[in-house]
Amino acid sequence: MERHRRRKQMSEINVVPLIDVMLVLLIVFMITAPLITQGVRVELPQADAEPIEDSDEVILVVSIDAEANYFISLGKEDNPEPVALESIGEDVAKIMNQNPAVPVFLEADQAVNYGVVMSLMSTLGDAGVADVNLITQPPSVGN
Secondary structure: OOOOOOOOOOOOOOOHHHHHHHHHHHHHHHHHHHHOOOOOOOOOOEOOOOOOOOOOOOOEEEEEOOOOOEEEEEOOOOOOOOEOHHHHHHHHHHHHHHOOOOOEEEEEOOOOOHHHHHHHHHHHHHOOOOOEEEOOEOOOOOO
16 A cells, blocks of 8 residues: 655745735835825925924924915924914914923925015014024035
8 A cells, every 4th residue: 555645834924925915015115205294394494403302392393384374283283374463473372371492483485575574473473483594405415
């Protein structure tokens, strides 16, 4: 009698389908990541400044875009709506009355007139902001 040999069971996992799925996901994320923009699109001026440490505290960001539209965002608001300068003063005053320790940041497009930035800083000062932090972009390597 002839003995039938049993085949040894294969103990390997086929990872080819997993690799295919991962490559598809990688391509999808590479295409969609640049399309997701948060906040206001502002071309910041370049300056050699020390970066601020990232923290979980709530910050107030007041922005001016290239068309001199004002925006205000508290925390992680994605797409703030344009607001009038007068309403920024009122809103910031309310926020500062509730929490005077909230840091205030100003980001202004480099194409905006200096007078527009100064009128916003004056409005922030009238609203009770003692220190306004200016947001800039680090200088390019070639400059």
